[in-house]
Amino acid sequence: MTLTERLTQYEKLMRLDKPIGILLLLWPTLWGQWLASNGRPDGLILWIFVMGVVLMRSAGCVINDYADRHIDPHVARTRERPLAAGTVSPKEALLLAAGLSLLAFLLILPLNKLVLGLSVIALFLAASYPFTKRFFAIPQAYLGIAFGFGIPMSYAALRGEVPLEAWVLLAANTFWAIAYDTQYAMVDRADDLKIGIKTSAITFGRFDLAAIAVCYGVTLALLAWVGWQRNLGMAFYGGLVVAAAIALYHMVLIRTRDPQQCFRAFLHNTWFGAAVFGGIALGYV
Numbered sequence: 001m002t003l004t005e006r007l008t009q010y011e012k013l014m015r016l017d018k019p020i021g022i023l024l025l026l027w028p029t030l031w032g033q034w035l036a037s038n039g040r041p042d043g044l045i046l047w048i049f050v051m052g053v054v055l056m057r058s059a060g061c062v063i064n065d066y067a068d069r070h071i072d073p074h075v076a077r078t079r080e081r082p083l084a085a086g087t088v089s090p091k092e093a094l095l096l097a098a099g100l101s102l103l104a105f106l107l108i109l110p111l112n113k114l115v116l117g118l119s120v121i122a123l124f125l126a127a128s129y130p131f132t133k134r135f136f137a138i139p140q141a142y143l144g145i146a147f148g149f150g151i152p153m154s155y156a157a158l159r160g161e162v163p164l165e166a167w168v169l170l171a172a173n174t175f176w177a178i179a180y181d182t183q184y185a186m187v188d189r190a191d192d193l194k195i196g197i198k199t200s201a202i203t204f205g206r207f208d209l210a211a212i213a214v215c216y217g218v219t220l221a222l223l224a225w226v227g228w229q230r231n232l233g234m235a236f237y238g239g240l241v242v243a244a245a246i247a248l249y250h251m252v253l254i255r256t257r258d259p260q261q262c263f264r265a266f267l268h269n270t271w272f273g274a275a276v277f278g279g280i281a282l283g284y285v
Helices: 003-013 020-036 043-067 090-107 113-134 139-148 150-159 164-187 189-195 200-230 234-254 259-284
Strands: none
Touching: 003 043, 003 090, 020 043, 020 139, 020 150, 020 164, 020 259, 043 090, 043 113, 043 150, 090 113, 113 139, 113 150, 139 164, 139 200, 150 164, 164 189, 164 200, 164 234, 164 259, 189 200, 200 234, 200 259, 234 259
């Protein structure tokens, strides 16, 4: 295998060719950056967090594929991933994940000690999430905490503390993640049942659509509470209305539980996150 071919396999392993994961991790981080700074984020801190999102999401994908290297070959959608297909070795994957994590840690060294402490928790969440599918009934909730941990870290970096508001935002992101990742899990439900791993799509069963709708509702309610506490203007609530309309569109897409439509709804969730961020940013403008 040539160097170019190997780098291409690493790119696929990090899912850089599929940026939806980066976006779903980026939006809650941006919510935290804008709210913690009252709409005036520090340029250097913002750059550090955006680069950290890319690095940690990439590391998380590598760790996920390492954990699932014996499972992915049995799932139609994942059998061609580099580890499952054998084009990248487990040792290479571990070294790549370690290198990406180290780069992410080096990025935050200029920040305060609270951020450094929270980064250890963030790394633990990212590294342990792939294994929760073995024993957690709703591993998507764990994913939501991991994907939203940029929120308390943003408050720590910009304010030197993590107030209640940050944890409410993290809870909102957790419910949103359960909604969108259940849609994702509905794509693989048949294969996951055969393999025996746990997902929210399996746990919710025939109540999956209702559970997704409730999670969207709780997400919007928690975000509205933050806006009310902050006295954010109509632009913020306009963003929430757009996000609610997007959530309703997703419910229409998945109503028949068709795997392709469920995957389409999952991918479209970036617009939900963008609508919320747009409302926050415009609320400060």
